[in-house]
Structure formats: structure tokens, C-alpha cells
Amino acid sequence: MIDTVYIEEEIWDHSRTREVCARFPKARFIPCERYGEIFNRKAQNFRLQKNRPALILAKKYGHFILETPKGYGIGGERNFYFSHMLNCIYDCRYCFLQGMFRSANYVFYVNYEDFQQAIEAKIAEAPSAESYFFSGYDCDSLALDSVTKFTESFLPFFERHSNAWLELRTKSVQVQSLLRRDPIPNCVVAFSFTPSEISDVLEHKVPKVSHRIGAMEKLQERGWRLGLRFDPLIYHEDYKAQYERLFREIFLSLKVESLHSVSLGPFRLPKPWYENMYRLYPDEKLFAGPLGEHRGMISYPVEIEQEMLGFVRERLLDYTPQSLLYPCIPRNDPVVSILKK
Ligand code: SF4
Incomplete structure (x- = not known):
């Protein structure tokens, strides 16, 4: 799957670098000074690169934890992402990452301990409040959990910080690492969905809706707190029937008691x-759909x-x-009133 791995010289000997490289014994390993030389290079074609992305192993400096925009959250007042x-x-054809980044290569920051220190510092700012940390932005x-061992490192970390919540957001069915261990009460495993008819056309390489529901069912049996994310909502002239079918399928398998939160948000992209x-x-x-510009964002017309x-x-x-139910919409947006009714 990965045939080229760029490695920042500074983390060449990092234990996590060595573990990741061992998973791709046939890959070319190429040293680089800073990952930006490869990732932010001009004149890259995201679409072409997506066919054969390289992996870039890097060290992150600063800005580990960022505040989410106001109005985004699943019940907490203090919301951060990393x-x-x-x-x-x-x-996914609607994924904003392909509009935001020049490169489709994967960057993996190996210095987890620095992220965890930054999370601890955020928690310490308000120790009596609950803080939410979103990991799938x-x-x-x-x-890629089997490669990054993200959950293996971050679940025990959050287990030690019961006033902090971790959201894992995914369309993957790679849940073995979660099934192998006991659930922690302050983790939400949130799955994103569009209706099957939309997913089959727009969500390339993503596991089928039914398989994702199957993964959720397994997690439910093990006692994990689950989340449902319908964000973005994708318009089609038959959208009502499509979303009704999707909800029927999901709630045939999921118990409401297993759910921590359900969030929904409109399709919007910065121009x-x-x-x-x-x-x-x-x-x-x-x-080509009924999209237009509203306040610097491309979205469906307000009425739709x-x-x-x-x-x-x-x-x-x-x-x-x-x-x-939680709407994921900026707080001052007029459509919030629809959702708060
Ligand atoms: S699963 Fe999420 S992050 Fe991945 S391509 Fe689709 S929208 Fe983007």
C-alpha cells in the first residue's frame, strides 16, 4: 500500500518511526529535513497523488491543540481538536482536505507525548470542567490505527483523565484495537454516514454503510459509547427517502442507550x-448540484x-x-434556530 516513506532526519531513530517502517519492509525510505518540503511543495496534483500516496513521518512543533469553532461540539463547553x-x-468527493491541502500524501506526527502534554495543559486550565478533544478533523x-497505534497510546492516556473526553471520528471498520480492550467511559467512537446511495457514489474506498453499522454493533456489545455523525448532509432530489432508509437501518441495530450523541451539519465549504x-x-x-455562495462559503441555497x-x-x-442531538453550525448562523426548535 505504501511504497515511499519520507522521514524527517530528526525522528529517524524515534521508536515510533522504527515501528511504522517495519510495517513496510519493501518501501523506499527517504530522509528529509522538514516535512513541509514535500507536503507543501507547489504544483502537486492531489488527484494524481491520491492513487499512490507516500507516507511522511514528521515531528510536530507547537499548535498541538486548537479550539473548535464556536457552535461545534457534542455537549461540552470546552472543545478542542488535534x-x-x-x-x-x-x-470522499466532498472531503474538504482535498481543497485545503496541496498534497494527498499522509503526514504522521510520531511525537504523541508532546500532544499528550499539550492536552494535559488544556485540562489543567479548567480542572473542574469537562473538556472535549476531537481527533478526526x-x-x-x-x-490507519494498525500503523499509527493511535488508540493504543491515547486510550490509556484518556483513561487517566476522566474529566476529558476523546472523540474518535471514523468511517472505518478497523475497530479491533477497541474490541481487544475494555471500553473507557470518556471516549465516544463516532461514525459518519451519508445514505448508501450517496456513499456508493461519493465515498470512494470507504467501507459500506452496512459494514460500518456492523462495526458499531460489535462496539455496542463491548460497551463502548457511540456517536452518529450526519455531517455533511448531502442533497439529492430523493434525499428524504434516502435518509429515512439510512436511519431505519441504523436504529434496527443500535440501541439509543449506547449513543452518546448524534450530530448533523449542512454541506459547506470555504470558497x-x-x-x-x-x-x-x-x-x-x-x-453541479444546487450550490451557491453565502458569506464566503459554498453551500446549498438557504431554503434547501x-x-x-x-x-x-x-x-x-x-x-x-x-x-x-447536536447541530454542527456556527453559533450565529440563522439555521441554528431550525435545529434548536
Ligand atoms: S473519511 Fe472523512 S477524512 Fe477521509 S476522505 Fe472521507 S471525509 Fe475525508
Whole structure:
């Protein structure tokens, strides 16, 4: 799968570097000074690179933990995100990473201990409050877990910090590392979904909806707290029937008691990222959809957005209590009122 591994000279001998390299014995290992020379190089083609991405092993300096935008969260007041990886093995046509990054190569930061120190510092700022840490913003939290051993390192860490929550966000079915151990009460394993009809067309290389539900069922049996993420909501003229079918399928297998939270959010992209994505896939039907610019973001027209959010929220309330539902929308956005009704 990986045939080229770039390694920053500074972490060439790091134990995590050695472990990762041992998994790709046939790869070429190429030293580099800083990962940005490879990752941020100009004139790269994300689409071409996606066919054969290289792995870049790097050390992160600073900015380990960032605040989430106001209005995003799953019940906590203190919300942060962090990224042990950049990019993802899947290839969703709506994924903002392809608009945000120049390169499709995977960057993996091996210095977990520095991330953990930064998380501890955030927790220490408000020790009596609950803090939420989201791990799947710039990558899929679990898809490469067998290589990165992310959960093996971070679950015991969060187990020691019961006033901090970890969200693993994923479309992967790589849940073996979780099934092998006891659940921790302050971890939410959150799975993202669009309806099967949309997923089959737009979510390339992603496990089928039914397989993801199967993985959730296994985690449920082991007692893990689960999350459902319907973000972004993707419009299709038949979207109502598609989302109804999806919810029926999910809630046939999942018990509400296993759910920590259910969140939903509209399809939105900053205009420059959208333009980058359009350049990569000019024939993509998603980008021919009823999209327009509103306040520097590309989204569906307000009436479609409101109708979708309202409909999806109502159908979710057939299965889950309102207390579990969280909109992922900036706090001052007018559509928030639809979701808070
Ligand atoms: S699974 Fe998430 S991170 Fe990966 S390509 Fe799809 S949207 Fe992007």
C-alpha cells in the first residue's frame, strides 16, 4: 500500500518511526529535513497523488491543540481538536482536505507525548470542567490505527483523565484495537454516514454503510459509547427517502442507550477550498448540484439547507431524544434556530 516513506532526519531513530517502517519492509525510505518540503511543495496534483500516496513521518512543533469553532461540539463547553495525522486513506468527493491541502500524501506526527502534554495543559486550565478533544478533523481517527497505534497510546492516556473526553471520528471498520480492550467511559467512537446511495457514489474506498453499522454493533456489545455523525448532509432530489432508509437501518441495530450523541451539519465549504476541489473534479455531479455562495462559503441555497436540516432532525427525533442531538453550525448562523426548535 505504501511504497515511499519520507522521514524527517530528526525522528529517524524515534521508536515510533522504527515501528511504522517495519510495517513496510519493501518501501523506499527517504530522509528529509522538514516535512513541509514535500507536503507543501507547489504544483502537486492531489488527484494524481491520491492513487499512490507516500507516507511522511514528521515531528510536530507547537499548535498541538486548537479550539473548535464556536457552535461545534457534542455537549461540552470546552472543545478542542488535534491531528496526529494529515489526510486520509479514503477518498470522499466532498472531503474538504482535498481543497485545503496541496498534497494527498499522509503526514504522521510520531511525537504523541508532546500532544499528550499539550492536552494535559488544556485540562489543567479548567480542572473542574469537562473538556472535549476531537481527533478526526484532518484525518480519519481509526483508518490507519494498525500503523499509527493511535488508540493504543491515547486510550490509556484518556483513561487517566476522566474529566476529558476523546472523540474518535471514523468511517472505518478497523475497530479491533477497541474490541481487544475494555471500553473507557470518556471516549465516544463516532461514525459518519451519508445514505448508501450517496456513499456508493461519493465515498470512494470507504467501507459500506452496512459494514460500518456492523462495526458499531460489535462496539455496542463491548460497551463502548457511540456517536452518529450526519455531517455533511448531502442533497439529492430523493434525499428524504434516502435518509429515512439510512436511519431505519441504523436504529434496527443500535440501541439509543449506547449513543452518546448524534450530530448533523449542512454541506459547506470555504470558497477557495471549493474552487480547488472543483478544479480537481470538474465533472463531479456533486459540484453541479444546487450550490451557491453565502458569506464566503459554498453551500446549498438557504431554503434547501433549512428544509434538509429540519427534515433530518425530525426523522432523527423518531429514534433519539432531543438531548442527544447536536447541530454542527456556527453559533450565529440563522439555521441554528431550525435545529434548536
Ligand atoms: S473519511 Fe472523512 S477524512 Fe477521509 S476522505 Fe472521507 S471525509 Fe475525508
